[in-house]
Amino acid sequence: MFYKHLVTTTNGRSTIYLYFSANYEISEDMYIVKDNQDVLSSAKNYLENLEIPYKGRDIYLVVEDVIVGRLQLKDFFKKPKYIEYIRYGKKTRVDFFDPDTNPGLKLIDVRRSSGILEEMKIGEYLFGVVAREMPFIDHPECLKAQAVLARTYLLKVLKEKKKLQELNQFQLYFDKNYLKLLWKDKFKEYRSQVIDAILETSREALTFNHEYIECYSHYQNLGRTEESQNILKLAYPYLTSVPSMENDTSTFVRYRKVSNLYLSKLLDTKIYEGMPVKILKSSSAYNVLYIQFENKVFDGLLLARSLGLSSNCYTVEVNKDYTTFLTKGCGHGLGLSKCGAKAMEDSGYTYQQILMHYYPNTKLIKASESIL
Numbered sequence: 001m002f003y004k005h006l007v008t009t010t011n012g013r014s015t016i017y018l019y020f021s022a023n024y025e026i027s028e029d030m031y032i033v034k035d036n037q038d039v040l041s042s043a044k045n046y047l048e049n050l051e052i053p054y055k056g057r058d059i060y061l062v063v064e065d066v067i068v069g070r071l072q073l074k075d076f077f078k079k080p081k082y083i084e085y086i087r088y089g090k091k092t093r094v095d096f097f098d099p100d101t102n103p104g105l106k107l108i109d110v111r112r113s114s115g116i117l118e119e120m121k122i123g124e125y126l127f128g129v130v131a132r133e134m135p136f137i138d139h140p141e142c143l144k145a146q147a148v149l150a151r152t153y154l155l156k157v158l159k160e161k162k163k164l165q166e167l168n169q170f171q172l173y174f175d176k177n178y179l180k181l182l183w184k185d186k187f188k189e190y191r192s193q194v195i196d197a198i199l200e201t202s203r204e205a206l207t208f209n210h211e212y213i214e215c216y217s218h219y220q221n222l223g224r225t226e227e228s229q230n231i232l233k234l235a236y237p238y239l240t241s242v243p244s245m246e247n248d249t250s251t252f253v254r255y256r257k258v259s260n261l262y263l264s265k266l267l268d269t270k271i272y273e274g275m276p277v278k279i280l281k282s283s284s285a286y287n288v289l290y291i292q293f294e295n296k297v298f299d300g301l302l303l304a305r306s307l308g309l310s311s312n313c314y315t316v317e318v319n320k321d322y323t324t325f326l327t328k329g330c331g332h333g334l335g336l337s338k339c340g341a342k343a344m345e346d347s348g349y350t351y352q353q354i355l356m357h358y359y360p361n362t363k364l365i366k367a368s369e370s371i372l
Helices: 024-030 036-049 122-133 140-159 176-200 260-267 300-307 338-346 351-358
Strands: 004-010 013-019 058-063 066-072 086-088 093-095 204-208 253-259 277-282 288-293 296-299 314-318 322-328 363-366
Touching: 013 036, 036 058, 036 066, 122 140, 122 176, 140 176, 140 204, 140 338, 140 351, 253 260, 260 300, 260 322, 277 300, 277 314, 288 300, 296 300, 338 351, 351 363
Parallel strands: 013 058
Antiparallel strands: 004 013, 058 066, 086 093, 204 363, 253 322, 277 288, 288 296, 314 322
């Protein structure tokens, strides 16, 4: 669950921050209702497995640089209280189910928390990204496709003289310590497979019109990828809607329950049981473009982001106290589908064919940058 930690000391008191991603990992680990007992147990296991000598009282949970909650070790044996993560507001903050109980959100700068990624060896950085981003370690063509995307993003960032960060909208990074904890006795085997994929795609990157592409990817869709203009409001010739070989789209179905009181505040309209709700328009990838609550119309993508839904493909059911959002698939639907790539490899496709399918009109090149 956690991929990094930061311990700070203020006025003699230690505080620990535990980081986890807001990508599909959080959807799987903490998506529906979890209680403090579960989270505290995971936190304690993480501290013990990494032998972190933490003697403080507070544990802060951090997602995308934002503290989403505070736990106290003294509460470990108390009766659990149920929590649920909700994403809301223009700045896409993350908070507990009832924001009134946790008004004090703080920001964490990950660039100053655990070293500077620019100073890492490039190979080690690529290893941490491919290992984090591609869940199908036993599929070499998938790993190679992910290695090309990771290298493309790296080259694009360095060319634009930007800083690499562990958390960004294109790819996430896991350090070796976390991967050892995650993979356990499989660490050497999996590490070897990932490194092989990086070496076998040495210097390869994707370009469009001689420029490195925007490396969007996602976990799973319902059979088609999304058009970039529906998500980014910009049309990229290589981020178009294409068929996706998703083997089983029922494997990522999630429910999100939101209180009608909270949803009423968010939408500035009264939400009540039995009110008419209608999906007015969906994309060719089955994502909600416009949704109507009674006589008000809302942007389906913005609503999904505001509520932290795992995808933009959802249905809505309004009950007495809660409104339930049922989502299918995971991610925005742009670019490579990780589940789709797995299905293509199972059908005999190579990583080059996988990349050309999900990023049409692009060119696979051998990069000449000396940093590689």
